[in-house]
Amino acid sequence: MKIKKQQRRKKYLHKLNRKRMNKNQKSTGTVVCKVMKDNWDHKKTTLRNLKEMGLANDPNKVIKIPNFKQEQLKKAIKLVKNYNSESEQEENVYKPPKIDVLEKLEKEAKAPRERRFMLPKGQVEFITYLMDKYGHDYKAMSRDKKNYYQETWKQLRAKIKTFMGIPKQYGEYLKSRGLIDKDNDNELKKEAQSLVMDDSD
Numbered sequence: 001m002k003i004k005k006q007q008r009r010k011k012y013l014h015k016l017n018r019k020r021m022n023k024n025q026k027s028t029g030t031v032v033c034k035v036m037k038d039n040w041d042h043k044k045t046t047l048r049n050l051k052e053m054g055l056a057n058d059p060n061k062v063i064k065i066p067n068f069k070q071e072q073l074k075k076a077i078k079l080v081k082n083y084n085s086e087s088e089q090e091e092n093v094y095k096p097p098k099i100d101v102l103e104k105l106e107k108e109a110k111a112p113r114e115r116r117f118m119l120p121k122g123q124v125e126f127i128t129y130l131m132d133k134y135g136h137d138y139k140a141m142s143r144d145k146k147n148y149y150q151e152t153w154k155q156l157r158a159k160i161k162t163f164m165g166i167p168k169q170y171g172e173y174l175k176s177r178g179l180i181d182k183d184n185d186n187e188l189k190k191e192a193q194s195l196v197m198d199d200s201d
Contacts, residue, residue, distance in 0.1 A: 035104045054096035055105075119163055127163045128173055130156065 031037045040049055047057050056062040096102070119127070130141045138153035138160075147156075164170050174180040 033105070035101055035108070039098050039101050052096050053098045054102035115166070118166060119169060123159070124163065124169060124173075127160055131160065131173075132177075136160075 031040050036053065039053060041052075044052075050057050126146065129146065130144065133144070134140045138157045141147065141156045142151065142153040151159075163173075171180070
């Protein structure tokens with residue numbers, strides 16, 4: 001007598017949108033970079049597109065870890081056959097057709113960016129308290145009772161220099177103490193730089 005198999009009835013899942021699910025699985029993602037998006041060919045694969053732009057898909061394949069055995073073999077071939085590797089390397093260099101994309105990306109990466117770094121409120125309060133009390137006497141600051149983390153005078157000096165390097169926060173400090181009363185940011189930056197003392201000792 002055969003054992004009757006129990007088959008579970010298939011249920012249709014109404015909460016799943018199969019069309020959207022398949023679309024998400026097939027998609028390779030959207031290109032966010034504008035320079036790449038303009039030169040992207042959707043008929044070609046991601047690997048081919050990147051190769052044509054002069055970019056790497058896998059950095060491990062482009063920048064290989066030096067192999068001692070391979071290097072020794074190359075040296076041996078040079079000695080035995082008087083092999084000129086430089087001329088062959090020049091011939092085999094691949095020049096991507098969309099090299100301007102690479103140049104634009106490099107230019108974009110090197111472009112100066114606006115500094116958005118800000119110190120936390122607690123640190124600013126501590127630094128301003130020290131500056132109001134001791135001015136630029138860092139050794140006295142390190143002995144202050146509010147120096148809970150027992151920071152050295154050099155650490156405190158570095159923190160104060162960082163604070164002085166942020167024009168927005170330092171400008172507000174100067175305005176509140178009446179040391180500066182200008183709304184122009186450029187003039188404020190100049191005055192802030194002139195007020196920074198040279199603490200090279």
